[in-house]
Amino acid sequence: MNILFAAIKKEIRQLKRNVSLLVIIGASPLLIMGIIPFSIEKRVKISLSVVDCDNSAASRIMTYRVKASPYFVKVTEMERVEEALDRVKENKSDMVMILPEKMERDAGEVEAAPLSIALDGTHTLNAQSHFAFLEQMLQYDLSEGEIPSQLHQNLLFNPSLDGRMWFIVSLLVLLVTLIGACLVTLDIVSEKESGIWEQLQATPLSLTVYIVSKMVVFAVAGLFVLGVGLLLCHSFFGFALAGRWYVFWLLALAFLWPMLMIGIGIASISKNQVQAIYLLVFVLLTIILMSSMFSFLNAMPGWARATRFVNPLYFMLDASRLVALKGFSLADVWSQFAALCIQGAVLSVLIFRRMERTK
Template sequence: MKQLSFLLEKEFRQVFRNPAILRSVLIMPIIQLLIFPFAANYEVKNVLLSIVDHDHSSYSQKFISKITASGYFILTDYSPSYNKAMESIESDKSDLVIEIPKNFEKDLVKENKSSMLLAVNAVNGAKANLGGAYAANIIRDFNQEIRLDWMTFPAFNAIPTIEITSSNWYNPTMNYKDFMVPGILVTLLTMIGTFLTSLNIVQEKESGTIEQVNVSPISKTTFILGKLIPFWIMGLITLTIGLLIARLFYQIVPVGNISLIYLFAMVFLLALLGIGLLISTYAETQTQATFVGFFVMMVFMLLGGLYTSIDSMPEWAKWITKVNPVAYFIEVMRMIVLKGSGFADIKYHLLSVLGLAVVFNTWAILNYHKRS
């Protein structure tokens, strides 16, 4: 313990002498948590719309008013032909074209059916899918309104209708920030845990001080613990700052027990720091450690379920998430913050991350060789 205390004193002195580390731990989470939740938005709005109206009837005008008043579309082009509308898509002035055919109202009244062309710019697949889905829902609502307008005879008055009432559990206001902020906070801890620790032992190698450690009677386990504990404490400080920002700026208060978040974060940071230290034992230069750390961090973040649901990933990607501590923590953060889950609900995730922490840290200790 005496050797460990001297090592910790040395590490904390190095941290406080390096302003870049303090900025990464204290300032970076504040800036990113204040910016990212506003940019990382699953909602698709301001879809640029081009209308081609060959009918110019009361029904076509009613439909155009309905779709432009929905708040999801911006009418940027009112073209006389489909070819002209396609030119606006090719020049990126429109994302979606709706062509209303001639005799649209006449066919609806006389034939009880009509057609409508919906063409979507699919360069941006997410925007195309959601924009097309919004337009299709508005068309269905418009169709339903027309049917209700026609039901004016007494025979239709007794037709039963089904009234649907929805209830949004865990996120009643459907505020995407409540969903995104906990996940973004996990990514910040991932960046700190991966980058800073992956550079730690490499700095000792490049500065030459690693030789002094190698000839000292300090054991490998004590040396690794001395490198791990300071960043483990800084990670918990970053988590505290993030939770305070979530409460003060976004009014996000965990429904569950906040001590469970800290318990899981302690184990999660052990796993991440073990990965960073493992990278540091293999790398010979800070450049190598940076590139490998960036690669690992990107894989963890992109396959962590923050931006893409794990259930929709291919089978091989789902297997990767089994050894991804970020995926476990993002799910646990949302479970505790939004659902109020207890220890029994997260114990599988906790044991899985604990197992990863033991594997990675043991690997780092075994891979570090003391050489004179």
């Protein structure tokens, strides 16, 4: 135990002398949590072109109702359908609403011309959300062609529809991911380049104590960065955890285990920092893009969804959103917590064996 404490003290002193790592620890929460959420718009803003071919009281009411909505920031009335479609092609409008002739007169009839909507489908999620907002605003059933009854809507967990809250949780997890994997990798590789690695192998310091000391120090660094990120989110955006704070921190600690082992594994096969950075970029980009951070799990094909069982970032994102946004307890996210611990244990065994062979 005394050897472990001495190794931890050595890691702390070495970290203090490494200015670049200290800059990363201090600047990463400010850059990620202090700048990126400001670039995320709170409300959906849609640019709409309206072609009113009916010029009736009903068509004007629909146009005025859309103009009064806070979601439609720019509503342009056009005379010809071709001109409105050209605006979508030129990215000047997101969608076109075409009100047909004799719409008011033929309302309710079977052969009535339907109201038409043309959307820019290059971004699938945006197109779906834009259509949903317009349909809700008009309260118009496009499939049946008639006005439905009033619908009561109750928004749970996020009544203000502030989309930044979802991304803030993802950014917090991304922050812990980068700190957990990158710092320990760069630290070990710098020891290899400076010759400290070979000198430590000549001492009685065991490989287990060496790795555990690094995991303890950089796990504390990761939790510190997470705390700073939560403080910035609360100060700038009023974000507060819906669940218990210690549950979120326990999840972060369990998540740091496999991420630190991934970083140590990358450092063990890297000869210099250039190789380490290339491997870090490849591995982190892969697990981030396959973790449902930027896409929904149901939108992925079957083979891509299956990769989540070996991706620690997926389990951390899933559990963090449940705890931070919906107030789940540790018992509710126990399966994700156990999966993170199992992945950490498996990676520890594999990496320990690999480093023992190459020592």
